Amino acid sequence: MKVLESRYDTYQYSDYFKTDLPGHWAEKRLAYLADQRRMAFVDGPFGSDLKTDDYKDSGVPLIQLNNIRDSKHLLQNIKFITQKKKEQLNRHLALPCDLVIAKMAEPVARCAVVSDQYPEYVIVADCVKLTPNLNLVDLNYLVWAINCDYVKVNAELVSTGTTRIRINLGELKKLKVPFPPYSEQEKIANFLDHETAKIDTLIEKQQQLIKLLKEKRQAVISHAVTKGLNPNAPMRDSGVEWLGEVPEHWVVSKFGYISQVVRGGSPRPAGDPTLFNGDYSPWVTVAEITKDDEIYLTETETFLTEKGSDQCRVFKSGTLLLSNSGATLGVPSILKIDANANDGVVGFENLELNHEFAYYYLSSLTDDLRERIKQGSGQPNLNTDIVKALAVPVPSEDEVEAIVGSIRKTREHYKKLEDKAVAGIELLQERRTALISAAVTGKIDVRNWVAPESIDRVNNKDVA
Missing domain, CATH: 3.90.220.20 (DNA methylase specificity domains)
Structure with missing residues (x-):
């Protein structure tokens, strides 16, 4: 984005700002x-x-x-x-x-x-x-x-x-x-209003692109885990209204049939300093699970003491977890560490389904899972009975492996596109910051700057 490159005739060093300012400022x-x-x-x-x-x-x-x-x-x-x-x-x-x-x-x-x-x-x-x-x-x-x-x-x-x-x-x-003199203050303000608005528009477009990429990625993943990879596969009604049709040869089960759904627990009493803020066992909370969209949880910010850990169930590395309360209801994560989890989390132990497949399936439900649960039970949270009753499609082992492999490639593809958009936003934000600093310290002279639309109006008037 090109802007004015003109400079003032003379500058003087400001010891306060540690940079040059125009000589008359x-x-x-x-x-x-x-x-x-x-x-x-x-x-x-x-x-x-x-x-x-x-x-x-x-x-x-x-x-x-x-x-x-x-x-x-x-x-x-x-x-x-x-x-x-x-x-x-x-x-x-x-x-x-x-x-x-x-x-x-x-x-x-x-x-x-x-x-x-x-x-x-x-x-x-x-x-x-x-x-x-x-x-x-x-x-x-x-x-x-x-x-x-x-x-x-x-x-x-x-x-x-x-x-x-x-x-x-x-x-x-x-x-x-x-x-600066008052007339220059007005010019600088008008210049920055105009130029940063253009940058902000570009940033907003990049943010919209990221949002669309995430939606597209999720749609592809959701389709893969509920409809499979073969577009010509015969379909049948799953018997679950919100799941719709699934490939004819798939089994539709429930999480309670293919795993032990176990709720985490918090040490009591909650304020006991001998239980919390320790250094013994990683402590998984809803905030830990929902802080990003990474598949695997490899570390936690807080730990329990040994005494606190002894009061709670330890979930083994590899366990699929799900947030079961709060505004971020129904967000999954897979443990890469042995850890305790609080009572806002449920774990799927002895899960008889590829953990990544189950993760992708649950993540595809996250946006509207809360409404589905409310409509089905009126419960404000996902208690273990609700999670056990949650329907899950189960393809053959070969299909599961193929679907997981395809989703990994999909995620990698969209991540590259999202990373590119994020990098673009960062560059635009850096440009915005640098432009403001340059204008406010007189590194660029905007005294003769005129908004492009003003020039267009004058030119159109001359033509007329």
């Missing part, structure tokens, strides 16, 4: 760019002043850390407080066209313009509201500047903490941004 602290009215630059209330007990389903919306992402104020998972509570927290109000800044990573000091979807908001303790002086600084430029890598590095340098770094209000006020 300055550096300004955020405190200098804030409006001079009271409460123009404030952080959120103390935790004791705003508790989770105050959260409501409607009322005055809060701005939390998770609402500040990718230079946007996201109106997702919003919490609310009452009007009465808001009046107690008037000092922490944020209005549309204010900036809201995150005091905690990731990344620290990220910011966004407050949305105009509501007339007012209240920020929480880990957020800061900045009302900029719009006579000094262009609002959109300021967002681009604060979110650029050069400013982020300086924010991290003055942050504290190890697990999750935090910047306080005082350090935020001292944080500097590159400061």
Whole structure:
């Protein structure tokens, strides 16, 4: 993607940003760019002043850390407080066209313009509201500047903490941004709005491609494990509504007939430190199984103590597992280690079916398995009786081997395509980041930049 390559005539080195800036630019602290009215630059209330007990389903919306992402104020998972509570927290109000800044990573000091979807908001303790002086600084430029890598590095340098770094209000006020003349700020903001929108469109297309590739891959796998590889094979009704037809010579069994379905268990009491956070036995939870779409589970993040492990069943390496509760109901995984598993997991012991075939079959049901189970039993989770009763097609051993081999090739093929798309997204994101930093520090001169559509309008007018 080609953009302007022109540069300014003169540059001077900035010891603060550790890079060159155009000679006529300055550096300004955020405190200098804030409006001079009271409460123009404030952080959120103390935790004791705003508790989770105050959260409501409607009322005055809060701005939390998770609402500040990718230079946007996201109106997702919003919490609310009452009007009465808001009046107690008037000092922490944020209005549309204010900036809201995150005091905690990731990344620290990220910011966004407050949305105009509501007339007012209240920020929480880990957020800061900045009302900029719009006579000094262009609002959109300021967002681009604060979110650029050069400013982020300086924010991290003055942050504290190890697990999750935090910047306080005082350090935020001292944080500097590159400061061009106002007319150049507007140009830079317009340029970045236009160019990053093009990049974002390309990223979105790549993300849609990945989604389509995953759907296509899953459709191919699902067809293979339920219909086989021979398109001309005679078919028969499986007798299971959601399974439909299967090859005529296949057996339709149930997992309870071809395996021992055993539920995992958690040591008790749950908070006993002598049972958990040990280093003796790997501890498999629903989160471990559902964190990615890898077939094999080779390691866990947490372990039980020997005492904790002794209270639970140990599943041997090679056991097929299935998540049986939560939002990610019905996700399979195959153990490559001996491990304990909690009661959100069931294991298929002595399974009389190729484990990979069974894995692919169960993974093909994951997206709608929850609805099927609800319709069949109304149960909120997959208890062992439900899993035992789950129908499973069983081809001949030779067919199973052929199907598994074909699926492996399919997965490899689609993985290469997905990896290529992921790499494309990473390059686009790097390009986006570099473009923002270059524009905000004057590495490219956009003073004469005109949006292409503006040029087209002028040319069309001349032709007319």
